[in-house]
Amino acid sequence: MTKRKVYVLDASALLNYLSHYSPVLEEIYITNSVMNEIRNEVARIRLESYLRRGILKVRDPSRDMIDRVKGEAKKTGDVYKLSDADVEILALALELMEEGKDIVLLTDDYAIMNLAMRLHVKTKSLITRGIKEIREYAFRCPSCGAFFKLGEEPLDKICPRCGERLRLFTRRRRKLL
Numbered sequence: 001m002t003k004r005k006v007y008v009l010d011a012s013a014l015l016n017y018l019s020h021y022s023p024v025l026e027e028i029y030i031t032n033s034v035m036n037e038i039r040n041e042v043a044r045i046r047l048e049s050y051l052r053r054g055i056l057k058v059r060d061p062s063r064d065m066i067d068r069v070k071g072e073a074k075k076t077g078d079v080y081k082l083s084d085a086d087v088e089i090l091a092l093a094l095e096l097m098e099e100g101k102d103i104v105l106l107t108d109d110y111a112i113m114n115l116a117m118r119l120h121v122k123t124k125s126l127i128t129r130g131i132k133e134i135r136e137y138a139f140r141c142p143s144c145g146a147f148f149k150l151g152e153e154p155l156d157k158i159c160p161r162c163g164e165r166l167r168l169f170t171r172r173r174r175k176l177l
């Protein structure tokens, strides 16, 4: 018997889903911050109807899970591209997964997909075809080329040699099959 799939949606995926899809997903989870980002009136009405019918559930992840996702995001550099809402949605997906649920995270956000892959959370995009590689970031000085691994960059993100503002760049790409 196959387990029923559970879907976790970020704000853009939810808005997309609410405006273009009939309710084919049986069980959807979102966080409070995702719900609060939906301001479009039609989308809001659909959202409330799904809530009433129990298709859609609102749940916030535990503090512990948020910290775990943040810790991982710091290692990859995705922490600079992710909002608190993004971290929460990933933490919720991870939490549901650890409860034994077969989940898919619907998102079109590259940084979310990147980190999800490292956390072994399955993702699917409603717009793009999903990502084909994992990226790791580092800091580099645009003028002298000084290079800093994540976590080793100066706190003020200013090059100690020439005073330029450091830039985040893709240090390594790993292709996925």
Ligand SMILES: [Zn+2]
Binding pocket: 141, 142, 143, 144, 145, 146, 159, 160, 161, 162, 163, 164
């Ligand atoms: Zn420099």
